[in-house]
Every structure is written in structure tokens, then in C-alpha cells.
Amino acid sequence: MRSVLATLVFGSTISTAALAQVVPTSTVDYTGHKLVRVEANRIRDFQALNLLAVSLWNCNQGPGINDAQISPDKWQAFLDLNLPYSIMMEDVEVKLRQERDQIALAHMQRDAAWFTTYHNLDEINAKLDADLLANPTLTRSLTIGNSLQNRTIRGIAISAPDQPGNPRNLRPQIIFNGCQHAREWISPATIMYFSEQLATQYSTNARITNILNNVEILLVPVVNPDGYVWTWTNLRLWRKNRRDNGDGTIGVDTNRNWGYQWGGEGASTDPNNDTYRGTGPFSEPETQALSNFILANPRIKAHIDFHSYSQLILSPWAYTASLPADAMVFDTLNAKMAAAVRAPFNMTYVAGPTYTTIYPASGASGDWSYGAANALGFGWELRDTGTNGFILPADQIIPTGIENLAAILELGDWIAQPLNFTFPDGLPTQAIAGNPSTFRVGVVSGGSTPIATPPTMFTRDGSGTWIPAALIPTASPGIFNATISASTCGENIDYYFEATAANTAVVQSPVGGATAPNIRITTPVPVYSDNFETNTGWSYASASDTATLGRWERAVPQATAAQPGNDNPLGTGTLCAITDSRAGTGVGSYDIDGGTTTLTSPTFDGRPPSGTPASEMKLSYARWYSNNAGGAPNADSMPIELSNNGGTTWTQIELVTENANAWVTRTWTLNSILPLTANMKVRFVARDLATGSVVEAGVDDFRIFFDTCPCPADFNGDTIVDFFDYLDFVDSFSANSPSADFNNDSIIDFFDYLDFVDAFSVGC
Ligand code: 0X9
Ligand code: ZN
Numbered sequence: 001m002r003s004v005l006a007t008l009v010f011g012s013t014i015s016t017a018a019l020a021q022v023v024p025t026s027t028v029d030y031t032g033h034k035l036v037r038v039e040a041n042r043i044r045d046f047q048a049l050n051l052l053a054v055s056l057w058n059c060n061q062g063p064g065i066n067d068a069q070i071s072p073d074k075w076q077a078f079l080d081l082n083l084p085y086s087i088m089m090e091d092v093e094v095k096l097r098q099e100r101d102q103i104a105l106a107h108m109q110r111d112a113a114w115f116t117t118y119h120n121l122d123e124i125n126a127k128l129d130a131d132l133l134a135n136p137t138l139t140r141s142l143t144i145g146n147s148l149q150n151r152t153i154r155g156i157a158i159s160a161p162d163q164p165g166n167p168r169n170l171r172p173q174i175i176f177n178g179c180q181h182a183r184e185w186i187s188p189a190t191i192m193y194f195s196e197q198l199a200t201q202y203s204t205n206a207r208i209t210n211i212l213n214n215v216e217i218l219l220v221p222v223v224n225p226d227g228y229v230w231t232w233t234n235l236r237l238w239r240k241n242r243r244d245n246g247d248g249t250i251g252v253d254t255n256r257n258w259g260y261q262w263g264g265e266g267a268s269t270d271p272n273n274d275t276y277r278g279t280g281p282f283s284e285p286e287t288q289a290l291s292n293f294i295l296a297n298p299r300i301k302a303h304i305d306f307h308s309y310s311q312l313i314l315s316p317w318a319y320t321a322s323l324p325a326d327a328m329v330f331d332t333l334n335a336k337m338a339a340a341v342r343a344p345f346n347m348t349y350v351a352g353p354t355y356t357t358i359y360p361a362s363g364a365s366g367d368w369s370y371g372a373a374n375a376l377g378f379g380w381e382l383r384d385t386g387t388n389g390f391i392l393p394a395d396q397i398i399p400t401g402i403e404n405l406a407a408i409l410e411l412g413d414w415i416a417q418p419l420n421f422t423f424p425d426g427l428p429t430q431a432i433a434g435n436p437s438t439f440r441v442g443v444v445s446g447g448s449t450p451i452a453t454p455p456t457m458f459t460r461d462g463s464g465t466w467i468p469a470a471l472i473p474t475a476s477p478g479i480f481n482a483t484i485s486a487s488t489c490g491e492n493i494d495y496y497f498e499a500t501a502a503n504t505a506v507v508q509s510p511v512g513g514a515t516a517p518n519i520r521i522t523t524p525v526p527v528y529s530d531n532f533e534t535n536t537g538w539s540y541a542s543a544s545d546t547a548t549l550g551r552w553e554r555a556v557p558q559a560t561a562a563q564p565g566n567d568n569p570l571g572t573g574t575l576c577a578i579t580d581s582r583a584g585t586g587v588g589s590y591d592i593d594g595g596t597t598t599l600t601s602p603t604f605d606g607r608p609p610s611g612t613p614a615s616e617m618k619l620s621y622a623r624w625y626s627n628n629a630g631g632a633p634n635a636d637s638m639p640i641e642l643s644n645n646g647g648t649t650w651t652q653i654e655l656v657t658e659n660a661n662a663w664v665t666r667t668w669t670l671n672s673i674l675p676l677t678a679n680m681k682v683r684f685v686a687r688d689l690a691t692g693s694v695v696e697a698g699v700d701d702f703r704i705f706f707d708t709c710p711c712p713a714d715f716n717g718d719t720i721v722d723f724f725d726y727l728d729f730v731d732s733f734s735a736n737s738p739s740a741d742f743n744n745d746s747i748i749d750f751f752d753y754l755d756f757v758d759a760f761s762v763g764c
Contacts, residue, residue, distance in 0.1 A: 024099070035068070037066070056069075057389050062359065115192075121151070124188055124192060147286055195221075252271075253276050255305070291372075294373050307381050307382065308383065314353070314379040314381070316330065326376070417507065421509040424440050426570050429518075441481075458498065461492075489710065522709075530701075532701075533573035547596055595689070598683055615672075618670065623640070623700075624700075636688055636693045639656075
């Protein structure tokens with residue numbers, strides 16, 4: 001035991017011997033070891049780094065950005081590699097000592113709450129027993145199986161007691177596990193937080209009550225107990241299980257050992273490697289136990305395997321870049337969970353398919369759960385993004401628990417529902433007068449089973465009667481086309497959807513159906529509109545641009561974790577302006593490098609037509625911006641600027657820093673930025689100025705329009721329909737002025753007079 005502990009123990013109520021059992025000990029000393037984030041893009045640089053490093057904490061098997069632990073004796077050699085790096089941790093041992101001290105201190109307090117520190121395996125099992133005892137009607141104990149060293153892999157199941165017509169043993173289940181990787185201590189802590197909160201909030205929290213009334217939650221905090229114990233007794237940064245590989249090396253990466261696409265890309269055949277896949281699929285008792293448990297419980301509809309660190313929500317596939325059949329369901333859930341996890345503390349967890357969002361990995365649990373066990377399988381990386389890495393300070397256990405509980409409740413809601421809707425193109429909130437809105441509607445029951453019967457869409461015009469229409473099936477099961485027909489400027493269309501689940505329950509979207517419908521408003525026809533489907537004269541480069549890669553172009557975007565896989569879904573077509581479509585799969589594959597790239601609109605006339613106030617002239621565009629992936633998140637920004645002198649001078653419209661991970665439509669009043677002229681332009685200056693920053697930008701559906709619907713009866717354009725309009729019309733009519741051609745038939749005659757009188761009597 002370290003001397004600092006002896007000091008802490010001195011005078012306390014806990015004996016040194018007792019404390020020794022609950023405070024980690026170590027057989028190695030990492031004094032002077034630094035953790036560095038390194039950009040090693042070339043294969044030979046990566047290989048050199050890999051050889052030098054004590055270990056790579058991110059387990060990345062390839063070139064790119066890596067977190068490398070470098071011992072003091074290798075520091076100069078590391079510097080000699082001459083790679084861009086930032087120091088994440090000055091001294092790993094100092095961090096480890098702080099962690100041990102915190103654990104010791106917490107255990108010496110008589111009243112330290114359980115989640116204020118980390119706990120060893122015995123303490124976790126004791127807490128499971130305490131949770132079982134405290135909530136006997138809601139919980140039952142789970143035994144998953146045994147580890148290689150014969151430790152019991154335990155769990156707890158939580159659901160409401162039997163209800164009439166709703167027995168507990170018929171409810172769908174969701175399983176959450178932690179600690180496949182021994183050193184990722186925040187994962188068992190988070191699972192234990194779920195255990196305590198779900199059980200204690202049943203009947204006080206309506207949402208948790210509803211979930212537990214309809215779903216059984218299965219929690220397995222430590223899948224790899226042998227490895228976990230090892231991190232407490234010998235090597236805090238141990239990852240794998242404790243398999244003796246027979247060649248002097250120890251350990252199989254259980255998250256490369258699952259029997260779906262085992263042995264493919266992103267898993268090592270080298271027993272010494274941290275991603276060693278084992279001798280065959282399910283060669284390890286830990287993965288055998290959990291997979292057999294999942295197969296024995298076909299009510300399991302979803303599985304999240306919790307890891308750390310990087311703050312990621314990872315859906316299938318991990319073994320291939322191809323998208324799974326249920327991509328739409330995963331996209332929807334990824335977005336819901338990423339939004340929920342952000343809500344409490346504004347923490348970003350990037351969500352997406354594993355292969356492209358983190359790296360290729362074969363034999364990972366999520367792929368098996370989805371591919372072989374018919375459950376929605378996710379991998380998850382908890383806090384943080386590298387400041388502390390695996391050595392996450394204990395005061396982040398509760399915040400991590402809170403934000404991730406919020407996220408798993410989204411999955412709970414989904415599985416608790418007999419049927420769920422997805423809207424991969426989004427829902428139309430506005431349409432241009434005279435244009436219909438066509439979009440896709442996905443409907444699944446039981447988590448991911450597509451329904452065959454088309455759902456009904458109900459629409460009504462204003463306060464009119466609801467008109468039902470069956471949606472049109474597409475070639476993809478469970479995906480239908482919906483069309484809301486064209487309307488005139490100013491009309492509001494209400495709409496909602498209804499479908500019947502396998503268990504005959506009728507489900508509406510939005511919840512509440514006719515009493516809380518979606519609304520689509522109808523906007524005026526724009527005076528200038530560009531959806532980037534054809535070349536309309538935008539400039540994709542300016543003389544001052546310095547970006548070496550990833551410049552603006554007009555293209556179908558290629559999906560990465562930072563870049564969309566589609567143009568603005570609320571517009572038409574498939575193309576947009578986007579920064580680069582270079583081939584590649586990683587997050588940095590399509591981004592901007594080395595400077596600025598400028599997208600400039602053609603010149604447009606921003607002046608209002610006579611009779612329309614200048615304040616009615618609006619600019620809108622859909623934009624994509626991502627700068628929170630990669631080694632230096634949020635280090636860049638994108639100015640969007642307006643010119644009223646053909647590009648001689650520019651005024652900022654907005655400085656984009658927001659990482660919405662979605663297309664965002666922004667609308668501006670043009671004359672509040674600059675006086676309106678016939679010589680206006682807008683430009684988007686995307687830039688990668690910071691080292692290691694991944695920047696992606698897109699622009700689509702650019703429009704100049706009036707805000708309000710035209711009112712023909714307001715003949716003099718003073719926004720009031722009154723006798724002066726009548727007088728002005730009669731004047732124009734008698735003067736045979738072109739403006740008197742009210743019905744636009746190129747003849748000024750009595751029919752124009754009649755139409756004007758009609759419009760005048762209707763008003764606006
Ligand atoms: O490499 C892994 O196994 C995981 N990352 S970690 O740094 N915690 O080791 C991510 C694998 C993704 N997992 C699943 N899709 N299940
Ligand atoms: Zn892990």
C-alpha cells in the first residue's frame with residue numbers, strides 16, 4: 001500500500017486491513033507516463049506510434065487520431081516522430097493516485113453515498129443484494145453464468161408486479177450490461193445507478209412507471225468479473241478477460257469474441273493485442289454466458305453494451321460499413337437518445353453506426369444481439385472525451401448516471417409502445433403554395449418488426465373535417481409514402497397518423513391524434529429559390545480560399561459521423577452544397593483540411609416589389625455544420641455573410657458553431673442585416689483552422705421570399721384593404737395600365753373588373 005494511504009488511514013475508524021480490501025492496489029507504476037492525443041494519419045506513423053506506446057487507450061487499430069500512453073523513457077523517441085499531438089494527461093500515475101485517494105477517503109466516511117465513489121466487485125454484488133432486498137416486488141435476481149475463474153456474473157431484473165392482462169413474464173425485455181472491458185469503471189457504476197433509480201422511481205415518476213409496467217429491464221453490471229477484479233488488485237488499466245493464452249500472454253477481448261461475423265475486420269489475431277479475438281467465436285465463458293442468457297430470453301428486444309470512453313452511441317453494424325435493414329429504426333433511436341443524453345448537462349454523445357462512427361470491429365456484442373438474437377443491439381461509450389479517459393473522477397458518476405438514464409428511457413419508451421412511427425425525412429412544417437409535401441413514414445412493432453398494413457393519415461384544412469387516407473406501401477417493408485396535397489398561401493393543414501399494432505392496440509402519432517395534430521403552414525412562392533439540384537451559378541471557390549481538401553462542391557453527401565448521408569430532407573431532390581465527397585469511411589474522411597473554403601451565391605435582387613414593405617423580404621437556407629468530432633472538438637466556426645454591393649464588402653449574418661448533427665433551417669429578415677439592393681449575395685465560409693478539428697458543412701434549399709401571402713385586393717400594397725384600393729384599381733383600369741390586368745390574361749377587360757370586385761369583397 002502507498003504511503004499516502006497509510007496517512008489517510010491513520011486516525012480513521014476503518015482498519016488498514018479493511019481498507020486494503022476496498023482500495024485498488026497496483027503492481028505497476030506509471031510515474032511520468034503521459035497520455036497524448038496524436039494525429040498519425042500515415043500507416044508507418046501509426047505503426048511507429050503503436051510500437052512506442054505502452055498502450056493505445058482508444059484501441060484504434062489504424063491510422064488517424066489515437067490516445068497513446070507514452071512512458072518517460074520513450075518520450076524523446078515520441079517527439080522525434082514529429083507528429084501533431086496534444087497532452088491529455090501529464091502524469092498517468094498522478095491521476096491513478098488521486099483516484100485511489102478518493103476511494104480511500106470515501107470509504108472512511110461514515111455517510112458517503114454509494115455513488116460518490118467507485119466500488120470493487122464484492123461491493124457491487126452487495127449493492128445488487130441491497131437493491132433486491134429494498135424492492136422485493138419490483139426486482140428479481142439474475143444469474144448469467146460463470147467467468148473463467150469461476151466468479152458468478154450477476155444481474156438484477158426490474159419490472160412492475162403482475163397486472164391484470166399484463167403479466168410480468170410476457171413483457172418485452174431490454175438488457176443493459178457494463179464492464180466487458182475491465183478498466184471502463186464508469187460502465188458498472190452507471191448500470192448500478194440505473195438499478196437504484198429505476199426501482200426507487202417506480203410509482204413516483206410517470207414515465208418510469210409506464211416503462212416498468214410494460215417492459216422488464218435486465219441489468220448486468222459486470223460481464224467480465226475476472227478482469228474487473230484484476231483492475232482493482234494489479235493493473236488498473238487492464239482491458240481484456242484473464243484467459244491464459246498459453247503463449248505467455250493473457251486475455252481475450254470479449255468484445256471481439258461474439259459469434260456474429262467473428263474474425264473479420266477490426267479484431268486482432270495476436271494474443272498479446274488488446275483486441276485479441278480469442279481462438280474462436282464464443283471461446284470465452286463470459287461471452288458464452290451472456291449470449292446464452294440472451295438466447296434463452298427471446299423477449300429481449302434491445303441490448304445496450306456500455307463502455308467508456310468517448311461519448312458515443314453506436315448502432316450496427318460494427319463489422320461492415322453497410323447499413324442494417326433497420327437503419328431507419330436505429331437512426332430514429334440514435335437521434336432520440338443523443339438528444340436525451342444531452343438534455344441534463346449539455347453533453348454531446350455522437351450517435352451513428354459503429355463502423356463509421358468509431359472504427360471497424362468484428363465480433364462485438366451489438367452486432368451479435370442484432371444479427372443473431374433479433375434485438376436492437378447498441379454499443380455505448382460513456383464519459384468523457386479523453387480528459388480523464390478511463391480514470392473518470394468519481395464526482396462524474398452521478399452526472400453520467402443522470403444523463404444516461406435519460407437516454408435509456410427513450411429506448412424504454414420505444415419498447416414499451418406496441419408500435420412506433422419513424423419519420424426519416426422529418427415531418428413537413430411548411431410547404432410553398434401550390435406544392436404538395438411527400439415524405440416517408442416507417443412503422444414497426446415489437447421494437448423493429450415492420451408492419452404490413454398501411455397506416456392511415458388524417459388531414460384537415462384549417463378547422464374542416466378530418467379526411468382519412470391509407471398511406472402507400474413502398475418496396476421496403478414497414479415504410480410507406482405520405483403525401484399532403486398542395487394548398488394555397490396562408491392555409492394551415494393539420495395532420496396525424498394512426499396504425500394498429502399486432503396486439504390490436506391503436507397507436508397515433510403524435511400522441512393525442514386529432515387533439516394534438518402536426519401542422520403544416522403554406523408559405524408564399526419564393527422570388528428566388530435554389531435546391532442545388534442543378535447548377536444555377538453558385539461559386540464553389542474564391543480566390544482567397546486556402547483549404548487543401550474538402551472544398552465546397554455540389555454533390556450527394558456521403559454519410560460519416562460528422563456529415564449527413566442526404567441533402568435537406570425537408571426539401572426536394574438529393575443534391576446540396578457540401579464540403580467534399582472524397583471516398584473513405586472514418587469521421588475525418590470527407591472533412592475540410594488546411595484552411596477556408598467559400599461558397600458564394602449568385603447575385604439576387606433583394607428589393608421588395610412595389611407595395612411590399614422591405615421588412616417582408618426574408619432569406620432562408622438549410623445548413624449542416626459539424627465540428628464536435630475528432631481530436632480538437634469545437635475549435636472552428638463558420639461565418640455566413642451578406643453583401644449588398646455584389647461581394648465588395650460583407651456583413652455577418654450568423655457565426656455557426658452549433659453541432660446539431662442535423663439539417664437546420666434558418667430564416668432572416670434581410671433588411672435588418674443590410675439595406676436591400678439589386679446586387680445582393682450570400683456566402684458561407686467553412687474553415688478548418690484548428691489542428692485536429694473535423695469540420696463538415698452543407699447548404700441546401702436557399703430562398704428569398706416574402707413573409708406574408710400576397711393579397712391581390714390590397715391593390716396599393718399598404719397592407720390594408722380599403723376604399724383606396726378600389727379607387728386605385730378604377731384609375732388603373734381607366735388608364736388601361738398593365739396593373740389592371742387582374743386575371744393575368746393579358747387583356748384588360750370587364751373580367752378583370754369582376755375579379756377585382758370579387759377579391760375586394762373577400763378581403764385578405
Ligand atoms: O472497441 C470496443 O470494443 C469498444 N470501444 S472501447 O474503447 N470501449 O473498447 C467499441 C465497440 C462497439 N461496440 C459495440 N458495437 N457493441
Ligand atoms: Zn470498452
